[in-house]
Amino acid sequence: MSAAAHVVILGAGHAGGTAAALLRQYGFEGPITLVGEEPIPPYQRPPLSKAWLKGEADADSLALKPLEFYAEHNIDFRASTTATSLDRAAKTVALSDGSQVSYDALIIATGARAIALPIPGAELAGVMFLRTAADAAHLKEAVGPGKRLAVVGGGYIGLEVAASGRALGAEVVVLERETRLLARVACETLSTFFKQVHEQHGVTFELGASVTGFVGKDGRVTGVTLADGRTIACDAVVVGVGAHPNDEIAKAAGLETARGVVVDLDARTSDPAIYAIGDVAHRPMPIYGRMFRMESVPNALEGAKQAASAIAGRPQPAGEVPWQWSDQYDLKLQIAGYAFDVDEILVRGDPASAKFAVFHLKGDLVQSVEAINSPPEFMMGKQLIGARRPVSKQRLADPTISMKEVAA
């Protein structure tokens, strides 16, 4: 792409912000327009449910780059602005402030939005999501000693909020529709382990609980109603039941979509001038021979590297092994890979020691690993997943044999 080409990035989250910065690192010199819905420049979202909520990190430390970075690097950052339509033939995007920008390359990094529960009372004050810094600020006001917090959804966000809520002195109840926690994303061993840990820290659980509505007083939530007729009293609710990709603008413009905007290994969509990265992208993952959509920081960074490399004319980064992490209490959970086509689950170490790893195997290949306080299992597991190298299950299951020896 020529030096004068104009790159427009729709979405100023972790993916969009990183793509802008990487284009400059990679020597791209053309103008960049970065369009963000939120009033502040790109920041890290993971600490919102953890360090930031607990007051251990401030807004400056969350920012990917200081505000002045954008102007200094000829990146036109448009805050509080969204794209309203995309004209692929004219290569222009109409923005919510009434302006129009033309592009030579467009990166769609519009992310995903929290799924709302279509139930009565969802509009009451105090019923919250945790997606943005503004959401987190509302939540921080609502939790504290003596406050009762109800968390709808026992996924990672719900559990991280529960842990932070306890750290801040709130009473926390987690309401989960499935009969176990983390049902969509983790194995039973991990579900059981996390439930015990949270209970030890004073969190209560209602599993198999069908939430039917929220009740309130003077417009503010006071309780969650369940299908069995009970009402759980609370002062605030966080709903964490998944996210939906913001792919409407791509769909309306006729780009190919599946569970998100379909892209290739360059992060390029069905239109060669348009890329899609981060939570909104439905992307190929060659080590699993399939395409899927992921919601994680490493995924956002990978897409940003792919799109920036393609635009700046650099070779693509080596194929990655997807991974993610979660911190709850003094536990560090690190996950590599996804448990596709798994025929055996193997636990290495003892969950009772809070230091163990769960390996998901397809034959003698590692498909994914969930490691609790076990960096060697995570790091070596990640390498084994990427290398597609067979392992001895017997040795893998024996924690007295080091991971280096297992992989040797």
Added chain:
Amino acid sequence: MAKITYVEHNGSEHVIDVKNGLSVMEGAVKNNIPGIDADCGGACACATCHVYVDAAWQSKTGEKSAMEESMLDFAENVEDNSRLSCQIKVSDDLDGLIVRMPESQH
């Protein structure tokens, strides 16, 4: 405040004034210096902010935690003076620090 010299694997040097309290990793990332990826943002979860600390500075940058040690053990091109730069807190004592980057963070 500490003046820190970040040396890319290709030899390019970047001299940056980093505020006390930030990590050596944050000093690099906030200034868009290539070569320190820091995928996890400082959670000690990824080992993509690996640097080599010049010998003269090793004692001043403190001890590695068990977690850092364990992560580094499985990173690539690890040397005795390898550190995760997210785990080194900047203070006046580090004024003049020189860190060098590995060929790759993955």
